[in-house]
Amino acid sequence: MAEKRNIFLVGPMGAGKSTIGRHLSQQLHMEFLDSDVVIEERTGADVAWVFDVEGEKGFRKREESIINDLTKLQGIVLATGGGSVKSKENRNRLSARGIVVYLETAIEKQLARTNRDKKRPLLQTKDPREVLEFLAIQCNTLYEEVADYTVSTDNQSAKVVANQIIKILEER
Template identity: 85%
Template sequence: MAEKRNIFLVGPMGAGKSTIGRHLAQQLHMEFLDSDIAIEERTGADIAWVFDVEGEDGFRKREESIINALTEQKGIVLATGGGSVKSKENRNRLSARGTVIYLETAIEKQLARTNRDKKRPLLLQTDNPRETLQSLASECNKLYEEIADYTISTDDQSAKVVANQIIKILEER
């Protein structure tokens, strides 16, 4: 891959965007960025705190600003937050500024992968994580599909295998 075009990973929480993104960036000798980590660094507080204080709307405004700034960089692998595609501006920027890979996963896998995670405000605020994930899927899956250049299931594969699949797809195009 002579040209290091940006690679943006989208998909629901628990799809493996951060883990796969790190593998991908390492193998491609690109910088790995995570929009949630960037928000935490910029605010000096964790995502759960931002949600508590500013609500989801306040968090989404911050996320839009961060994604705008990060996607202007060149040669990056970016893991986005699961709900980042709710913003039309984010969808437009991601589509225009790089290759978008939708990491698809089943609700069962999301539940298993996020089970003990204490950094997921949308799951911490609910008594029924399955219902929350299903609601998010019905809202966001069509948006991931809308902007994806490629879709890969992460259900029964290791992060390394998925990263290798992405590299193969990018080399073939």
């Protein structure tokens, strides 16, 4: 890719946005950013704490501001939070400021990939499957709406998915 357009990764928890994003950024020699990590850096607290203190609404407000800031940068790979697409402003900014890749994954894979992760406040319930199914109903059409490309992450390693995305972008 001669020009380094921003690459924004969207998708549900456990789709591999952060891991795949790191692979992409290394191979393309681009800066990698994770919106959740930036939220933690700017607040001085982890995402779970922000959810506890400010609720999801407060967290989404912070997320919207940070996605606005990050999408203004040039030549980055950005892993967004799973629920970031709930905001129309986020969807508009992502679409206008870069190439959006939806990393699609099945709920079974999400459960397997997130079952030991205590940093996901929405999954700290008795029934994570129910939460993931509800989020899929809320967000899957929004991921599809905002995406320029959709790539399944279910049966491939992060490195293979990153290479697949690079190939798609080179053919573009």
